[in-house]
Amino acid sequence: MLSFLIGKTKVNICFSFTVCITLLAVLDKTGLLFVSLFAVFFHEIGHYIALRLLGIKDIEISFVLASVKLLLREQLSNKKSAIIAIAGPIVNLLLSSLLLHKNYYIKYFGVANFILFLFNLNKFEIYLVVVVPTVPLK
Numbered sequence: 001m002l003s004f005l006i007g008k009t010k011v012n013i014c015f016s017f018t019v020c021i022t023l024l025a026v027l028d029k030t031g032l033l034f035v036s037l038f039a040v041f042f043h044e045i046g047h048y049i050a051l052r053l054l055g056i057k058d059i060e061i062s063f064v065l066a067s068v069k070l071l072l073r074e075q076l077s078n079k080k081s082a083i084i085a086i087a088g089p090i091v092n093l094l095l096s097s098l099l100l101h102k103n104y105y106i107k108y109f110g111v112a113n114f115i116l117f118l119f120n121l122n123k124f125e126i127y128l129v130v131v132v133p134t135v136p137l138k
Contacts, residue, residue, distance in 0.1 A: 046091030092117035
């Protein structure tokens with residue numbers, strides 16, 4: 001595993017991630033894989049920006065297999081968790097609304113962002129329905 005710091009953020013890149021991305025890049029004849037990866041990258045940047053704006057500094061980013069994970073060492077309130085959870089999909093929605101009318105690759109980037117937004121919005125709705133009501137009101 002390759003580990004390094006960007007500012008105070010620790011970044012880990014697992015060997016399996018580089019193998020997976022390399023294999024997909026070799027097999028992808030359309031070039032659309034990288035467009036989709038950029039959509040995921042901006043989605044995670046949305047979560048990261050929300051974390052930083054909320055004052056959370058102890059963040060670790062791990063690139064494992066075919067995914068990216070943001071790891072936190074501190075417990076968050078439900079309100080902060082909800083803000084962080086919706087930040088990634090909001091970035092995808094904003095990018096998709098700005099880019100859907102552009103040329104082929106840019107349009108595909110917009111579509112990839114919109115699909116990622118819909119997929120994650122579903123998870124956020126489940127979070128609101130299942131997790132939030134279980135927390136006692138103060």
